[in-house]
Amino acid sequence: MPDTLNLPDRATIKTQAKRLRQSLVAEGNFVSHSEALELISKQYGFRDWNTMSAALDKPARTRLQVGHRVTGRYLGHAFTGTLLGLQNLAGGRRQVALHLDEPIDVVKSSWFSSFRQRVTGTLEKTGETYARTSDGQPVLALDC
Structure with missing residues (x-):
């Protein structure tokens, strides 16, 4: 089960997917933004982007980060x-x-x-x- 308490926010996840996509395209491996989101989701231990997206929708109070x-x-x-x-x-x-x-x-x-x-x-x-x-x-x- 993925650790939902330490997930970054949605904007950070989407930025990570964008950077991943850019890196892969630069190496000649075309992936769509949605495919990059799927890959990032798997990296965080989720089955797919929809599952991770639902976890990101949980109230922010459950996520702890240094400095909070x-x-x-x-x-x-x-x-x-x-x-x-x-x-x-x-x-x-x-x-x-x-x-x-x-x-x-x-x-x-x-x-x-x-x-x-x-x-x-x-x-x-x-x-x-x-x-x-x-x-x-x-x-x-x-x-x-």
């Missing part, structure tokens, strides 16, 4: 921040690195504090970490 603004919860605290790193892992999981707009106090004690502004986590397909806090909440969850 994100919201979510870390150790039960709501946050907004920037996605600094994104690595696809096996099974549809992804490793993320975030820079939070405001540091979060990760200690519940009133005696001392420990603030974090950069956090990492491995997200499942649900957008939450498998790891949980003692009260059963995900350590990190993105609203995506």
